[in-house]
Amino acid sequence: MIDLSWMAWTWPTAIFFIVIFGLIAAMGVWEYASPGGAPRIGILRFETTRGDRLFVSLLGSAFICLGWLYVTELSLWYALLVCAAFFVLVFKTV
Known part of the structure; x- marks a missing residue:
């Protein structure tokens, strides 16, 4: 078991940063497997890539x-549902 008492961290905070790191790592693997990512112009009217x-x-x-x-x-768990919907919306429309 990891001792996080050296800092004011909680397990949810640690999980948050692990997920962020995992997303960035997954994006790197995706870019390596399929370079370029087909930049596109979405509703913001400027070119965006997957990153x-x-x-x-x-x-x-x-x-x-x-x-x-x-x-x-x-609870912030409800906000997580809103964030997940926002994530999908951004990847579909931006």
Whole structure:
């Protein structure tokens, strides 16, 4: 078992960063397997690649979670569902 007491970390925080690292690693593997990623112009009207869309979805998810904490006292698990929908929306339309 890993001791995280050296810092004010919790398991959810550690899992969050592990997931971010995993997404970036998966994007690297995807880029290695299929170079280029076919840049496209979506609803934002500028060219984006897979990496750009991942960045936009992660940044937007952070703001969704911060807004969720400000607006409501409901569990962040509900915000995770909103973030997942946002992630899919970004990859489909941006």
